[in-house]
Amino acid sequence: MEERSMAADALQLLRLANGEEYSDLTWWQKIFDTLGFFKGVQDSLRAIIQRRNSADPAFKPRAQSCDWTMTHPLFANMGGFHISKSIIDPSYMFGSHPIGDQETFVLDAFQVISLYVRNVIETVPKISRHEIEDRGKADPLVKALVLVQFSWLALSIITRKIESLPVAQLEIATLGFTCCAALTYLAAWQKPKDVDRAIEIRVPEGKYVLPTFYAEYTTSFFATFFTFDHPLQDQDWHLNRYMSSYAWTARIANDNFAGDRPRDRPMTGWLIIGNLVFGGLHCLAWDFDFPTNFEKLLWRISTLTAMLAPLLLLLVVHSFNLPNWARFADYDRRKIRFVLHLSAVYILKPLICIIYVGSRLGVISLALASLRRMPEDVYKTTWTRYIPSIN
Incomplete structure (x- = not known):
């Protein structure tokens, strides 16, 4: 859910950057909004626009339509977009690591959108949801099978209780884990399965960008557990994600849960x-x-x-x-x-x-x-x- 929350925030930032209001909330977001959970999120996103607009004239709303869906920021946070080493500000270059046959920097959704908001690029990458799914070889059949299996197990337990038949403790434990798996798949329903080919974002000649993270691309399972990927300035997280804070990382974070941020x-x-x-x-x-x-x-x-x-x-x-x-x-x-x-x-x-x-x-x-x-x-x-x- 944290990964989906990050993607949703990035998508809302893009809509605010296009001069749109905070979009209509879904049914589950309305529940949390009633409880006051989303007020801090909305305020933080608007603060990004207001602070950058006052501090940097180049940072201003762009009156363009947004055709990005939830799939796009999820794809970006999986490493779907990258930029070439040549457009990184030379003062921040300490070497880089190759992705394929070239040296590049991986961008997350916030960083991609920040390039657009700061007029570094004219528009966000134009790629349809179906193209992303084709690149990632998404397989909704696996997700559907998990949901069907959960439904069958729940129906079986309910039927046994109606017929006054005992249920094994192991069935209850299995139901709990299956429920978690089903909710996970529902939350990741719009997420691509994988990123086989990343998309390079081309920046006009003469423009430079500052990296937020020094991103060493890796597919190592164990490397993700032994790499610290917090920005050097963790306070006011939204405003520092795409400024000059600089840190080593082996992946784009999708589990950053501090709990005290809006x-x-x-x-x-x-x-x-x-x-x-x-x-x-x-x-x-x-x-x-x-x-x-x-x-x-x-x-x-x-x-x-x-x-x-x-x-x-x-x-x-x-x-x-x-x-x-x-x-x-x-x-x-x-x-x-x-x-x-x-x-x-x-x-x-x-x-x-x-x-x-x-x-x-x-x-x-x-x-x-x-x-x-x-x-x-x-x-x-x-x-x-x-x-x-x-x-």
Whole structure:
């Protein structure tokens, strides 16, 4: 969802750059907008236009129609657009790494749109959604199969409950993971499967751009876990993404979740809802038959812990920003915030993560352990066996 949120923000920035108002929200965005999640996003995007317009005359709304869809910024954030080394400001060049047979810099969606907004390029890259899907060899069949399998599993469990037949704990656990997979595929429905051929953005002669990231293109799976890709200036994130902050990276970030920035508020809402749904599905086995009462108690504890631990983690992340009472204390407020921050980062956050992982592993272990002694009626089939499915 964070990746989709980044793409949505970039698309809204493009529309604002074209002089359009903040576009109509979807049904799920309206829910979060009612809760106040999207107010910070809208304000941040408008601040980009206003600040750049006042600081740089070249930065101004462009009265052009926008034919970009959600697929385009997703494609850009996957590394679909790049620029040549020759148009990078020479003062910022410290060498580059080849993509194919030439030295280039990969751009994310915000960087592509910033070139357009700052009049470096006349228009955003003209490429249709179908061309992007052809380049990425998108396969919606796989996504559809996952959704069908989830629907079949949910229907099977509902049918068994209607017919008063017991359900295995492993089925409930499988339903939870399948639900997560289905929601993931729904969120990434407009995302291309891959980028086989990146598109080069050509900049008119005599114009230079400043890189935000020094992008070393790589397909290594492990490199993405051992590369720090935060900009040198992380505050006011929107305004620094395409200025002169400079950092090493092996990929375009799609998991940047600080939680305290306005643009992360929709992501926070999705995180809370998704975690409650996932944990709530496991609560369906609250009164199931377990081999022992102790295992039933462990299941309940593990399920509740898995539901509440992420919420507690969010509370801890924001805690060092909330001590308004500190101004009435004798100590320097900044020192108190610093201590709270260190406690949250180095003590509480790792501890909560360990507890959460342990609870998730406990749920899986208990689901597998319960197979050693199941009620006989668990093995009775229902009419859903006649529906084609993948088992």
